[in-house]
Amino acid sequence: MTSDLPDYYFRVRENGAFVFRIDTTSRDRRIEMEQIAIVNMRNGEIRPHGDRRLSPEDLERIRAWMEERADLLARREVDDILRTVDHLNLTAQWAQSRATDAQIDAVTDALLMAMHDLRSVLVRKKADRLMKAARD
Known part of the structure; x- marks a missing residue:
């Protein structure tokens, strides 16, 4: 199982994510998650955690995640609106046929x-x- 894990884990929060580097090489076969950064999707800021310096690979992976996340959120937003259209149609049917x-x-x-x-x-x-x- 541990060999299938990604190198990074993004714990999503309301406005971005906490970024963790995954380490599966410990002697006791435990999965170590070391927080390396905090991402703010609203302003695009990537802030290293503590005194850490992010490597170019870290930054590349975080920026790629941010792009993927922004695309996902945009698709979800449109899907939510289309669900609202469905809900309005269901509301009209309810009002016409069942509502007191x-x-x-x-x-x-x-x-x-x-x-x-x-x-x-x-x-x-x-x-x-x-x-x-x-x-x-």
């Missing part, structure tokens, strides 16, 4: 305001794109 008057009253104002806000943003963004395309 009391349930409709409980959700109508919040849904209408959220949908109005979303529609306003989408229409404005689309108009901006169309105007920009017409200028170019």
Whole structure:
């Protein structure tokens, strides 16, 4: 099993990750995880842990992980929005077929305001794109 382990482990946190170097060469066959850096995805900062100096290989591997992570998060974000579209469709079906008057009253104002806000943003963004395309 230990031979299949990666050289680095990234413990994901809300805004990035803690980066560990994996060592499987200890005499007692234990897996050692040594923290080497902290990554901030928001500002792209890679901060060495403690007094450590990161090697060019460390930095290369961390930057590659950051690119992969950013791509993954972008794909998830789009997927979440597409799930929202599905959820809106399910909500419409629920409202039409199963919801009681009391349930409709409980959700109508919040849904209408959220949908109005979303529609306003989408229409404005689309108009901006169309105007920009017409200028170019």
